[in-house]
Amino acid sequence: MSDRLPPLTALRAFDAAARHMSFSKAAAELNVTPAALSFQIKSLEEHLEAPLFRRLNRAVELTDAGRALAPGAADGFTALSAAWRAARRTVDQTTLTVTAGPAFTAKWLAPRLFTFAEQHPGIELRFSATLRLMDFTRDDVDVAIRFGFPREEEGLFSRKIIDEWLTPMMSPALAEQYPTPADLARAPLLHQVDTAMFKPSFDWPAWFRAAGLPPRFASGTQFSQADHALDAAVAGGGVVLARISLAEGDLREGRLVMPYKIALTTQAQYRFVCPDGVENRPQVKAFLGFLEEQTQALSGYGQDMTFVDAAEVAD
Amino acid sequence: MSDRLPPLTALRAFDAAARHMSFSKAAAELNVTPAALSFQIKSLEEHLEAPLFRRLNRAVELTDAGRALAPGAADGFTALSAAWRAARRTVDQTTLTVTAGPAFTAKWLAPRLFTFAEQHPGIELRFSATLRLMDFTRDDVDVAIRFGFPREEEGLFSRKIIDEWLTPMMSPALAEQYPTPADLARAPLLHQVDTAMFKPSFDWPAWFRAAGLPPRFASGTQFSQADHALDAAVAGGGVVLARISLAEGDLREGRLVMPYKIALTTQAQYRFVCPDGVENRPQVKAFLGFLEEQTQALSGYGQDMTFVDAAEVAD
DNA sequence: GGCTCACATAAGGGATACTTAAGTGAAATG
DNA sequence: CATTTCACTTAAGTATCCCTTATGTGAGCC
Numbered sequence: 012m013s014d015r016l017p018p019l020t021a022l023r024a025f026d027a028a029a030r031h032m033s034f035s036k037a038a039a040e041l042n043v044t045p046a047a048l049s050f051q052i053k054s055l056e057e058h059l060e061a062p063l064f065r066r067l068n069r070a071v072e073l074t075d076a077g078r079a080l081a082p083g084a085a086d087g088f089t090a091l092s093a094a095w096r097a098a099r100r101t102v103d104q105t106t107l108t109v110t111a112g113p114a115f116t117a118k119w120l121a122p123r124l125f126t127f128a129e130q131h132p133g134i135e136l137r138f139s140a141t142l143r144l145m146d147f148t149r150d151d152v153d154v155a156i157r158f159g160f161p162r163e164e165e166g167l168f169s170r171k172i173i174d175e176w177l178t179p180m181m182s183p184a185l186a187e188q189y190p191t192p193a194d195l196a197r198a199p200l201l202h203q204v205d206t207a208m209f210k211p212s213f214d215w216p217a218w219f220r221a222a223g224l225p226p227r228f229a230s231g232t233q234f235s236q237a238d239h240a241l242d243a244a245v246a247g248g249g250v251v252l253a254r255i256s257l258a259e260g261d262l263r264e265g266r267l268v269m270p271y272k273i274a275l276t277t278q279a280q281y282r283f284v285c286p287d288g289v290e291n292r293p294q295v296k297a298f299l300g301f302l303e304e305q306t307q308a309l310s311g312y313g314q315d316m317t318f319v320d321a322a323e324v325a326d
Numbered sequence: 327m328s329d330r331l332p333p334l335t336a337l338r339a340f341d342a343a344a345r346h347m348s349f350s351k352a353a354a355e356l357n358v359t360p361a362a363l364s365f366q367i368k369s370l371e372e373h374l375e376a377p378l379f380r381r382l383n384r385a386v387e388l389t390d391a392g393r394a395l396a397p398g399a400a401d402g403f404t405a406l407s408a409a410w411r412a413a414r415r416t417v418d419q420t421t422l423t424v425t426a427g428p429a430f431t432a433k434w435l436a437p438r439l440f441t442f443a444e445q446h447p448g449i450e451l452r453f454s455a456t457l458r459l460m461d462f463t464r465d466d467v468d469v470a471i472r473f474g475f476p477r478e479e480e481g482l483f484s485r486k487i488i489d490e491w492l493t494p495m496m497s498p499a500l501a502e503q504y505p506t507p508a509d510l511a512r513a514p515l516l517h518q519v520d521t522a523m524f525k526p527s528f529d530w531p532a533w534f535r536a537a538g539l540p541p542r543f544a545s546g547t548q549f550s551q552a553d554h555a556l557d558a559a560v561a562g563g564g565v566v567l568a569r570i571s572l573a574e575g576d577l578r579e580g581r582l583v584m585p586y587k588i589a590l591t592t593q594a595q596y597r598f599v600c601p602d603g604v605e606n607r608p609q610v611k612a613f614l615g616f617l618e619e620q621t622q623a624l625s626g627y628g629q630d631m632t633f634v635d636a637a638e639v640a641d
Numbered sequence: 642g643g644c645t646c647a648c649a650t651a652a653g654g655g656a657t658a659c660t661t662a663a664g665t666g667a668a669a670t671g
Numbered sequence: 672c673a674t675t676t677c678a679c680t681t682a683a684g685t686a687t688c689c690c691t692t693a694t695g696t697g698a699g700c701c
Contacts, residue, residue, distance in 0.1 A: 014414065016407055019334035020658070034679060047659050049680060054657095061417040068667040069678065075603040076416040083409020083463050087402045092331050094398020099329065101391040102376040148398050288390040335689075349648060362690050364649060369688095383698040384647065 017058040024051035025063060026088050029081040032071060093149050100153055107294040108137040111156040114205070114237035115281065116140040118257040120156075127301050134294045142205075147286045154285040154295060160209075160278050168290045170299070172281045173256045173306050176318060177213055178274040180241075180258055181250045186270040189250070192222045199249035200231035201240045206279075211325035213277045218252050220326075221319035222273045241267070255312055256281055262312060274316040275324075332373040339366035340378060341403050344388060344396040408464050415468055422609040423452040426471040429520070429552035430596065431455040433572040435471075442616050449609045457520075462601045469600040469610060475524075475593050483605045485614070487596040488571045488621050491633060492528055493589040495556075495573055496565040501585040504565070507537045514564035515546035516555045521594075526640035528592040533567055535641075536634035537588045556582070570627055571596055577627060589631040590639075 016022070027037035028048065038048040056062050063077035073081060100108070111120060116138055127136060139145075145152045156172065163169065179195065189198045200215055207214070216226035231249060234240035237257055244251040245266045252275075253267075261267040283302060289295055331337070342352035343363065353363040371377050378392035388396060415423070426435060431453055442451060454460075460467045471487065478484065494510065504513045515530055522529070531541040546564060549555035552572055559566040560581045567590075568582075576582040598617060604610055 014411070016338075016403075016410055018657085019338065019406075022406060022410075023331075023334065035677090043658085044660060045679070046661085046681080049678095050658075053680085059413055059417055063413075066679065068665095069669095071679080075606070076413045078603060079416045079463070079601070080409050080413035083405050083412060087404075087406035087409060088331075089402075090398050090405055091334075091337060091402035094395050094402060095331055095337075096329070097398060098374055098378075098391045098395035101394045102374055148394070286394075288393060291390070333688085350646090358689085359691060360648070361650080361692085365689075368649085381648065383696095386648080 017055055018051075021051040021055040021058070022084055023088060024048050025055050025077075025080065026084040028052060028064070028071070029073060029077065030085065032073075034071065090149075093151075096151055097148055100151070101289075101292070104293050105133060106135040106137060107298055108139060108151060108153045109156065109298070110139040110141060110145050110150075110152045110154075112142050112158060112205075112236075113140045114241075114257055115156055115158070117238040118241060118260060122260050123301075123305055126305075127298070130301065131294070131297050134297060136298075147289075153289060153292075154283065154298070156281055157284055158206075158279060158281050161280065161282065166287050168285050168287050170283045170290075172283050172302050173309060174276075175280045176255050176274045176276045176313060176316070177218065177252050178255070178269050178316065179218065179250050179271055180253045180262070180267045180269050181244055182247045182266065183268050184247055185250065186268045190270060192224055192271045192273065195219075195224070195250060196227065200227065201243055201249040201251040202231055202233045203237045203240045203251075204233055204235055205237055209277070209279050211277070211321045213252075213275050213279070213321040215252055216326060217321055217324050218273070218275050220324035221275050222271070255309055256306075259309055259312065269312075272316055274313065274318050275321050276318045277321045332370055336366045336370040336373070337399055338403060339363050340370050340392075340395065341399040343367060343379070343386070344392065345400065347386060347388075349386065405464075408466075411466055412463055415466070416604075416607070419608050420448060421450040421452060422613055423454060423466060423468045424471065424613070425454040425456060425460050425465075425467045425469075427457050427473060427520075427551075428455045429556075429572055430471055430473070432553040433556060433575060437575050438616075438620055441620075442613070445616065446609070446612050449612060451613075462604075468604060468607075469598065469613065471596055472599055473521075473594060473596050476595065476597065481602050483600050483602050485598045485605075487598050487617050488624060489591075490595045491570050491589045491591045491628060491631070492533065492567050493570070493584050493631065494533065494565050494586055495568045495577070495582045495584050496559055497562045497581065498583050499562055500565065501583045505585065507539055507586045507588065510534075510539070510565060511542065515542065516558055516564040516566040517546055517548045518552045518555045518566075519548055519550055520552055524592070524594050526592070526636045528567075528590050528594070528636040530567055531641060532636055532639050533588070533590050535639035536590055537586070570624055571621075574624055574627070584627075587631055589628065589633050590636050591633045592636040 024037065024041065027040050028034050031037045031040065034048050034052065035045045038045040041048065052064065059076060061076050062074050063080065064071040065074055109120070117140075120138060124136060139152055144157070145155055147153075161169075161171065179192075181189070185198070189195060202215065211217070219226040232243065234243065237254065240251045241253055241257060241261060243249060244253070245261055258267055262269065283299060285295065290299065339352065339356065342355050343349050346352045346355065349363050349367065350360045353360040356363065367379065374391060376391050377389050378395065379386040380389055424435070432455075435453060439451060454467055459472070460470055476484075476486065496504070500513070504510060517530065526532070534541040547558065549558065552569065555566045556568055556572060556576060558564060559568070560576055573582055577584065598614060600610065605614065
């Protein structure tokens with residue numbers, strides 16, 4: 012009964028058996044015969060000097076010792092296989108998995124996917140749209156695009172993608188009804204809750220203050236995601252205070268217009284993030300270059316804007 | 327470059343090499359020759375189809391792939407070895423590791439250790455005194471004694487040890503100076519912060535309310551641990567509102583007395599906790615029996631007390 | 642320039658782990 | 672109630688992997 016680790020193949024056999032609660036299913040998972048698995052379990056039990064399974068004739072069940080071992084063993088192998096996948100991603104030069112928020116994925120990444128595929132036919136892009144912050148070593152993700160304030164973190168490569176600013180946007184039809192900022196007093200406003208936690212805030216009250224108008228609060232529809240608010244604005248449902256990054260596609264196609272010349276700038280920005288070293292992999296370099304190239308198009312939209320920083324009009 | 331796990335012995339060799347940043351030290355740790363370890367690393371690199379180490383002539387350093395693999399591999403093997411130790415503890419009938427708070431360890435467990443050792447010479451008791459809540463599957467602990475409100479939790483066996491109550495205690499000399507509860511108005515009070523988060527609270531204000539006296543707040547010395555407050559009281563430093571469980575030893579030896587007959591009862595109690603199934607192991611049964619036997623002595627101390635529940639005098 | 646250190650490589654032996662084949666006992670089936 | 676089936680065990684033989692000893696290589700060190 013040594014304190015050192017038992018044979019690892021036997022441990023893995025036990026893990027599979029405990030997960031399936033069946034030796035034969037475990038054997039199938041590991042591509043060995045049931046006999047081999049039976050031997051592995053037996054060898055592990057000899058190392059422990061105690062049974063791990065109680066053999067009932069039609070089934071097996073864990074002993075106390077087995078119940079003590081099973082969860083930790085499962086955790087261990089899960090960690091090992093995640094680590095191995097992370098190492099494999101490092102080697103693989105043909106795929107790149109990007110995680111971004113739902114709005115950025117829908118309004119920015121997805122429409123440009125075709126262009127990237129054309130420029131880099133050898134690279135397969137994969138998206139994982141979630142607001143959850145990813146752990147690069149545990150989740151199967153290479154790089155992330157996150158919206159937030161600049162922040163240096165140990166072991167992470169980070170780069171600004173977009174200088175963000177916001178201004179009221181609406182469908183051309185609505186722009187005729189509300190030609191001046193003051194007309195917004197009677198316009199339906201669309202709100203987003205997904206940026207509500209940022210301070211200084213860049214919401215409708217902040218923009219009204221920047222425009223020198225009385226703020227309007229708590230009226231209009233709330234959207235949990237920015238892309239849905241934009242879609243509602245395109246459909247003529249109201250006026251949205253949108254990030255230029257997300258709106259660029261709809262502006263270019265003429266589905267949205269920016270009738271007023273007052274914009275709110277913010278330190279919050281879309282940033283590219285990946286573990287240190289990953290930025291040197293060829294497909295990541297290609298993706299970074301693509302991001303820079305594509306974001307240059309944004310600079311044209313701010314030509315005749317008057318910019319007011321969100322911090323200056325903080326409540 | 328398969329997505330399945332590589333040979334586990336090779337992974338373990340890599341883990342050791344990455345931790346030591348040296349093949350020969352890793353070989354020594356695993357009790358194999360450096361040549362064997364070199365082969366294991368090489369085999370792992372062939373599975374990955376990429377180098378994991380950069381061989382400098384006097385040293386090795388991790389490649390990007392190695393840096394991606396190392397932390398997760400370390401986590402995995404840590405989890406596996408913790409799980410194995412947990413299983414081994416299940417089998418071992420000669421040792422029992424108990425975790426408890428510092429006060430209970432000092433004032434209750436440690437003084438009774440000798441008695442337990444006499445009754446059960448075959449069992450080696452180990453203590454781990456910490457306020458941190460333990461994870462039975464990860465930390466090397468069999469059973470825990472925790473102070474708190476009764477709470478059922480999935481997968482945990484739990485049993486009340488002591489019906490707790492509190493009353494002012496002090497050295498016999500001080501008791502002569504402060505013969506009645508009203509005299510406490512001019513006595514130095516000792517406070518404990520470690521029970522401050524319990525609601526309904528059982529602190530000095532609660533006791534004063536139970537005694538029908540005007541409460542005194544925020545005067546006297548604060549102790550972070552209950553055993554230190556008791557020691558201060560023994561030394562004549564003041565009056566402590568102490569848990570009967572912790573004070574029993576000092577009461578029995580006459581170092582502390584309870585001059586007033588008003589006590590505060592609370593639903594908070596010392597509880598024995600262990601993972602389901604562990605309560606059936608022989609040394610755990612022995613320890614549980616010992617706890618029950620030893621706590622019976624406490625019932626004698628409440629004979630002529632008037633009990634007021636903390637909930638009735640909650641602020 | 643020779644020594645040492647750390648890792649690489651080669652070849653052979655020995656331990657592990659797997660396979661096939663046969664066996665056991667209880668539950669399911671008719 | 673006999674038969675089949677199912678899940679695991681056991682036995683014997685074999686392939687594989689892993690480790691050993693011995694030797695080789697290159698860079699730093701005295």
